[in-house]
Structures are given as structure tokens and as C-alpha cells.
Amino acid sequence: MSDKKNIRQEILLRLARENTPISDTPPQSAASYFGVNTFNDRAMRDYLPKDVYKKLRQTMRDGEKLDPGIANTVAHAMKEWAIDKGVTHYTHWFQPQTGLTAEKHDSFLEYDGNSVIERFKGSQLVQGEPDASSFPSGGARTTFEARGYTMWDPTSPAFIVDGPKGGILCIPSLFISYTGEALDKKTPLLRSMEALSNSALKVLRLFGKEDITRVHTTIGTEQEYFLIDKSFYNLRPDLQLTGRTLLGAPSPKGQQLDDHYFGSIKERVLAFMQDAEHELYKLGVPATTRHNEVAPHQFEIAPIFAEANVGADRNQVIMEVLKKIANRHNLALLLHEKPFAGINGSGKHNNWSMADSQGNNLLDPGDTPEQNLQFLIFLIATLKAVYDYGGLLRMTIASAGNDHRLGANEAPPAIISVFLGERLNKILDDIKKGKQSKKAEEYIIDMGIDKIPAILRDYTDRNRTSPFAFTGQKFEFRAVGSSASVSLPNTVLSAAVADSLDIILKDIESEMNAGQKRDDAVLKVLQKYVIETEPIRFEGNNYSKEWEEEAAKRGLPNVKTTGYALDFLIKENNTAMLERQNIYRKSEIVNRYHTKLEQYVTALEIEKQTLCDLVNTRVVPAVFEYQSRLLEVIKGLRDLNGLMDGEPFDEQTEILKEVTHLMRELRQRCSELEKTSSKTVSIESLPEQAKFYADYITKGMDAVREPADKLEQLLPDDLWPLPKYSEMLFIM
Numbered sequence: 035m036s037d038k039k040n041i042r043q044e045i046l047l048r049l050a051r052e053n054t055p056i057s058d059t060p061p062q063s064a065a066s067y068f069g070v071n072t073f074n075d076r077a078m079r080d081y082l083p084k085d086v087y088k089k090l091r092q093t094m095r096d097g098e099k100l101d102p103g104i105a106n107t108v109a110h111a112m113k114e115w116a117i118d119k120g121v122t123h124y125t126h127w128f129q130p131q132t133g134l135t136a137e138k139h140d141s142f143l144e145y146d147g148n149s150v151i152e153r154f155k156g157s158q159l160v161q162g163e164p165d166a167s168s169f170p171s172g173g174a175r176t177t178f179e180a181r182g183y184t185m186w187d188p189t190s191p192a193f194i195v196d197g198p199k200g201g202i203l204c205i206p207s208l209f210i211s212y213t214g215e216a217l218d219k220k221t222p223l224l225r226s227m228e229a230l231s232n233s234a235l236k237v238l239r240l241f242g243k244e245d246i247t248r249v250h251t252t253i254g255t256e257q258e259y260f261l262i263d264k265s266f267y268n269l270r271p272d273l274q275l276t277g278r279t280l281l282g283a284p285s286p287k288g289q290q291l292d293d294h295y296f297g298s299i300k301e302r303v304l305a306f307m308q309d310a311e312h313e314l315y316k317l318g319v320p321a322t323t324r325h326n327e328v329a330p331h332q333f334e335i336a337p338i339f340a341e342a343n344v345g346a347d348r349n350q351v352i353m354e355v356l357k358k359i360a361n362r363h364n365l366a367l368l369l370h371e372k373p374f375a376g377i378n379g380s381g382k383h384n385n386w387s388m389a390d391s392q393g394n395n396l397l398d399p400g401d402t403p404e405q406n407l408q409f410l411i412f413l414i415a416t417l418k419a420v421y422d423y424g425g426l427l428r429m430t431i432a433s434a435g436n437d438h439r440l441g442a443n444e445a446p447p448a449i450i451s452v453f454l455g456e457r458l459n460k461i462l463d464d465i466k467k468g469k470q471s472k473k474a475e476e477y478i479i480d481m482g483i484d485k486i487p488a489i490l491r492d493y494t495d496r497n498r499t500s501p502f503a504f505t506g507q508k509f510e511f512r513a514v515g516s517s518a519s520v521s522l523p524n525t526v527l528s529a530a531v532a533d534s535l536d537i538i539l540k541d542i543e544s545e546m547n548a549g550q551k552r553d554d555a556v557l558k559v560l561q562k563y564v565i566e567t568e569p570i571r572f573e574g575n576n577y578s579k580e581w582e583e584e585a586a587k588r589g590l591p592n593v594k595t596t597g598y599a600l601d602f603l604i605k606e607n608n609t610a611m612l613e614r615q616n617i618y619r620k621s622e623i624v625n626r627y628h629t630k631l632e633q634y635v636t637a638l639e640i641e642k643q644t645l646c647d648l649v650n651t652r653v654v655p656a657v658f659e660y661q662s663r664l665l666e667v668i669k670g671l672r673d674l675n676g677l678m679d680g681e682p683f684d685e686q687t688e689i690l691k692e693v694t695h696l697m698r699e700l701r702q703r704c705s706e707l708e709k710t711s712s713k714t715v716s717i718e719s720l721p722e723q724a725k726f727y728a729d730y731i732t733k734g735m736d737a738v739r740e741p742a743d744k745l746e747q748l749l750p751d752d753l754w755p756l757p758k759y760s761e762m763l764f765i766m
């Protein structure tokens with residue numbers, strides 16, 4: 035080999051030389067600075083007059099409408115607080131439908147003709163007006179009426195993002211069109227929380243709970259991600275432009291040894307984690323868990339759960355902070371669901387439950403038969419929601435990225451089913467068989483319903499293969515993708531559970547009107563729904579082939595690609611439920627459907643182009659290099675032949691032939707892909723286009739990858755232009 039090192043090899047040498055960057059976070063107790071960058075309870079009390087503080091708290095805690103009279107005072111206080119912390123600008127921070135967050139910075143400065151002062155008015159706090167025309171709306175607005183406005187969401191605390199020269203005050207906001215249509219993901223989430231609260235309250239009233247004023251949806255997100263060295267990332271346009279490696283031969287060592295999960299954390303990664311946590315704590319995000327995940331260089335971070343809107347905001351903050359801090363540590367954060375083929379993908383376990391206004395978890399069984407009965411209503415309502423709207427839930431997690439992960443051996447399949455665990459299953463099976471002649475009290479004791487908590491408390495059975503598992507006092511929706519906003523899955527889940535609760539409650543009431551006692555009525559209705567929802571329950575191995583067959587027999591949908599899964603959104607019964615629960619207007623559903631289709635098609639189009647670029651500008655030239663090296667050798671050997679006593683040199687020509695053949699194959703497949711892709715322009719309907727991409731473009735890309743990955747394994751290491759899996763996943 036010549037001493038001319040290629041750029042990959044230089045990185046490897048540099049990484050070996052460099053010291054691990056050490057965290058710049060001084061060790062200190064997290065409690066001493068937790069939340070200092072949020073306009074939290076302490077800040078509000080310090081900066082607001084008492085009566086205003088009280089009113090704002092009520093809005094934040096109980097969802098009461100904000101008194102518009104206090105907006106100016108709150109805005110002024112927020113500004114004072116922020117300026118004391120070196121803030122110069124503010125922004126309405128919101129979640130457009132693209133899943134990222136959006137911000138447009140405005141300064142506090144006001145100029146009165148002579149001098150500048152720093153001012154922040156109530157009207158600026160409450161409402162902002164970004165140029166909405168550039169955000170995806172799925173056709174909600176034509177350009178001339180491209181006006182939308184952002185509206186302060188007082189239920190989620192404002193926070194400060196530190197900048198190199200002064201911070202930015204971020205005001206969590208909603209994004210709405212002038213005709214009142216939600217253009218963001220947060221507004222429907224809030225509506226779903228409202229819907230769930232209304233329905234759940236009615237159930238609690240049935241149990242005489244008059245003092246409960248509200249039910250909160252709670253979520254806790256376990257965020258998975260990969261970290262790789264930034265220099266590798268910079269050499270991979272596919273990672274930069276699409277989030278995943280479009281080419282890459284498997285590393286001889288992958289995750290076979292399972293030696294990464296919960297293993298000790300590398301010092302460089304630990305430094306990153308500590309800095310990220312420091313930043314998150316300042317932002318009031320209680321990130322409490324960190325560990326290595328199954329795949330090499332894969333990790334997880336999980337905060338303590340919160341109310342759904344706050345939890346969803348926090349997850350966005352977590353993703354942003356991880357990205358920012360990784361960059362500071364010369365690392366690249368990969369949030370894509372499947373950055374490396376053949377290696378475990380990343381998800382976001384979305385833990386979901388409901389809590390009443392006194393903090394009681396409604397999916398926690400409780401201590402008395404009555405509490406257990408109430409628990410069973412919420413449990414079975416969730417089962418029913420997943421059973422009735424499994425397809426719709428599948429839609430909520432659909433993305434080009436997640437398509438690679440779902441069903442790929444290490445992640446739940448695209449079939450939505452519920453895991454309850456042996457004990458709960460037994461209880462439900464007993465309810466199913468229950469003799470209706472018995473009195474509820476006897477029945478409860480017979481069925482073991484009086485002792486659910488005792489049973490569940492030492493209950494440790496887990497099924498990691500399930501897409502939707504009951505884990506003690508919450509459900510864990512595990513099929514959510516790692517890069518996704520959790521707003522949509524939670525919106526649909528809460529709406530569907532609200533709807534199931536309504537139906538169950540109506541049935542219970544009609545039994546009671548017919549003369550049944552409450553507990554008898556409850557049990558009778560629950561029995562009906564235990565039977566009805568049985569097909570959604572699955573305790574076995576979700577990764578197995580047999581489950582796919584069994585699920586098909588049960589009539590559960592198994593839609594593998596986003597191009598098809600998005601259609602669940604516009605199915606009659608699904609839209610009817612979403613409208614009935616006041617989550618979306620019809621037009622909002624249509625807009626979202628189109629936005630999601632557009633995003634999917636665009637993502638695949640970018641992937642396709644990036645792949646072709648990589649092949650043409652990196653792989654093919656590298657093959658030429660190798661060919662010319664081989665030719666030189668062959669020529670040299672031929673010249674020498676007389677001296678070699680007729681020793682054959684087939685090896686060299688064999689390799690040359692193989693390489694040449696693979697390159698021809700590669701080029702042919704690329705041009706076939708281009709040809710297939712050119713057909714998309716003639717497909718006018720966007721849904722049809724999405725299906726075409728799902729069926730043909732993805733396959734075309736897989737076909738291109740095959741010979742390219744073989745070439746990677748044949749070419750001399752110094753000629754290969756892209757960082758390899760064995761480097762990105764093992765060297766840091």
C-alpha cells in the first residue's frame with residue numbers, strides 16, 4: 035500500500051491520538067439548578083404579583099381558560115425574568131406538522147424614535163405571526179391567504195435556550211390558521227387530553243368521585259439514539275441527508291455478542307450524557323435513566339413522565355438538546371429509526387397512562403375490589419381502543435424511517451396487538467367465563483378481582499416483543515419511531531380511549547337503567563368487551579412468522595409500508611371517531627393525510643437521489659481506481675511472465691472480472707431505478723404516488739445496494755471512500 039492515506043484512515047489515526055473530551059459540567063447537585071431555565075413555579079412566584087400567579091397556576095394545573103387581563107403582567111414578568119438571565123430574544127416555539135420544532139426569533143427591543151427599550155407586551159406573548167406559508171399545511175391554505183398565527187400555550191412552561199451570546203426565551207405555542215384550523219401537532223394533542231378527561235371523569239363519577247376535577251393523560255418517553263464520531267458522519271452524505279446509511283456492508287462483528295446492552299458506558303459517551311443531562315436539568319427535564327442499548331453505539335435516555343403536552347414538549351427538547359450537545363462533543367446524534375441495516379433500530383417507547391386530579395394513576399389497580407373494578411374499566415377501554423383503532427394507531431407511527439424498523443426482527447411488527455401478562459390475562463379470561471347469575475361481590479372474590487394489586491405488585495413478566503404492552507401501571511406503546519414527535523400517537527390513543535370509555539359507560543348506564551346494580555352492570559359490560567376484544571390480545575413472540583399468520587386469521591391489519599398505512603387516517607370509521615371526539619375537523623384530517631404523504635414521498639425521493647449520487651461519485655470512481663491497480667499488476671506480471679516459469683496469474687484476472695461484473699450490475703440497477711422513478715411524475719394522485727414509492731422505489735434501492743455492499747467487501751480498504759460499519763459502530 036502506498037503511504038498516501040485516505041481520509042478515513044486519517045480519522046482513525048486521529049481518533050486514536052485524541053484524548054476523550056471531558057465534560058465541561060462541574061459536578062454539583064442537580065437539585066441546586068434543576069429548572070433554572072424554565073419559568074417554573076419558583077420563578078412565577080418571584081416575578082408575578084400574587085393574584086396573577088394564582089390565576090396562571092389555575093390555568094396551568096386545571097386547564098382553566100386564561101384570564102386575558104393578566105397577559106400583560108405575565109409577559110412583563112417573563113421578560114424581566116428572562117433579561118435577568120441574559121436573554122435578548124424571544125420566540126414562539128411550536129410543533130409544525132413536520133415533527134421538528136419551529137422558532138422565529140424576535141428581540142425585546144423597541145425603538146421610540148430616540149432610544150431603545152426592552153419591552154414584551156401581553157399581545158406579543160399571547161400571539162405571534164410567523165410567515166406560515168413555508169410550513170406544510172397539506173393544502174390548508176393557498177398562498178395568498180397563507181396566514182397562520184402562533185398562540186401561547188400557558189399549560190407548558192416557557193424556557194430559555196442558552197446561546198453563545200445571550201439566550202432565547204422559548205414560549206411553547208400552538209400554531210393555528212386564521213380560520214381556526216390546527217396547523218400543528220400540539221393543538222390536537224390538547225384536544226385529545228380534553229376528550230379523555232371528559233370521558234374519564236364520567237367513569238369516576240360512577241364510582242362517586244365527585245371531588246376529582248380533571249383527568250390527565252400522562253406520558254414518559256424512552257428515547258433511543260445512536261452516537262458516532264462526527265468525522266465519520268461528515269464523510270457520509272447519506273447520513274447527513276437521509277439520516278441512515280444507504281450503503282454499507284455488515285461488520286464482521288455486529289451485535290451478535292450482545293455485549294453492549296447495559297454494558298459500561300464509554301467515557302466519551304458518558305461525558306456527552308452528563309453534559310446533555312446538565313442542560314436538560316436546567317430546562318426542567320427530569321432525565322433520570324441512561325444506559326447502553328442493544329446495538330453498538332446505541333443508547334437510551336428516559337425522563338420521569340409528565341402530563342402529555344408537557345411530556346411531548348420535553349421529548350422535543352430532549353431530541354434538540356442531545357443533538358446540540360453531541361455536536362459540541364464532536365459526535366453525531368442519529369435519531370433515525372434504522373441508521374444501519376442489519377443492526378437494531380431505534381424506537382421511542384411511549385409510556386402512557388391516565389391520572390386523576392389528585393394524582394391517582396387510573397391504570398394502577400388500587401387496593402379495594404371497587405378500585406379494581408374501576409381499574410378494569412380503564413384497562414378494558416384501552417384494549418377496546420387498540421382493537422377498534424389498531425389500524426389508525428399503526429398510521430400514527432408510520433414513516434419512511436420506521437418502515438425499516440417495524441418487523442425487522444428486533445422491533446415489533448406492523449401488527450398492533452396488546453400484551454397484558456399472564457395474571458391479567460387470567461383475570462380477563464375468568465371475566466369472560468363469568469357466571470352472570472352470581473352477585474358481583476361473590477364474583478369479584480371468585481375471579482380474584484379483589485386481589486389484583488397483590489397479584490400485580492410482584493408481577494415481573496415482560497414481553498419485549500410486543501408493540502403495546504401493559505407494564506404494571508401504564509401501557510407502553512413501543513412501536514413509535516425514535517425520530518417521531520410523540521404528539522400524534524398520543525393524540526389518537528387518548529381519543530380512542532375516550533371513545534371506548536363513552537361506549538362502555540353508555541352500556542353500563544343502560545344496564546343500570548334496566549335495574550342492574552352498578553357492580554353487576556359493570557361486570558356484565560366488561561364481559562362483553564373482554565370477549566369482543568380478545569383478538570387484540572397476544573402474549574407470544576411478536577417477532578415470529580407464526581404470529582403473522584395467526585394475526586391474519588384474527589383479521590388484524592399488517593400493513594408494512596407507510597404508503598399504505600397512511601390510508602387508515604381517512605377510513606370512514608376512523609375519521610368519524612376523531613371528529614366525534616373533537617380532535618380534528620374533517621379538513622384538518624385531509625390536510626394531515628396529504629402532509630404525511632408528501633413527507634413520505636419526499637423522504638424516499640431524497641434517499642433515491644442520494645443513493646445514485648453515492649454510487650456515481652464515490653463507489654464507481656473507487657472501482658476504477660482498483661481496476662487500474664489490478665491492470666497494472668496484471669500487465670506487470672505479463673511482462674514478467676518469462677521469468678515466472680509460466681506460473682499462471684488467474685487470481686488477478688478473476689478479481690478484475692468480479693469487480694467489473696459487480697460494477698456493471700451496480701450501474702445497471704441504478705439506471706433501472708432511475709427509469710422506475712421517472713414513472714412517478716405521471717402519477718397524479720399523491721396517495722397512488724406514495725404506494726408506487728412503497729412498492730417499487732424502496733425495492734429498487736435495495737437492489738442497488740446489494741452489488742455496492744459486495745464491492746465494499748472486495749475493494750482495498752484504502753480505496754473505499756465511505757466510513758464502514760465496523761468503524762462507525764465500534765470506534766469512538
Ligand code: ADP
Nearest residue numbers: 252253254255336337338339385386387505508
Ligand atoms: P419500565 O421498566 O417498564 O420501562 P420505568 O420505570 O423505567 O419502566 O419507566 C419507563 C418510563 O415510563 C419512564 O419514562 C417513566 O417515567 C414512565 N412512566 C412511569 N409511570 C408512568 C405513568 N403512570 N404514565 C406515563 N409514563 C409513566
Ligand code: MG
Nearest residue numbers: 256383505510
Ligand atoms: Mg420500558
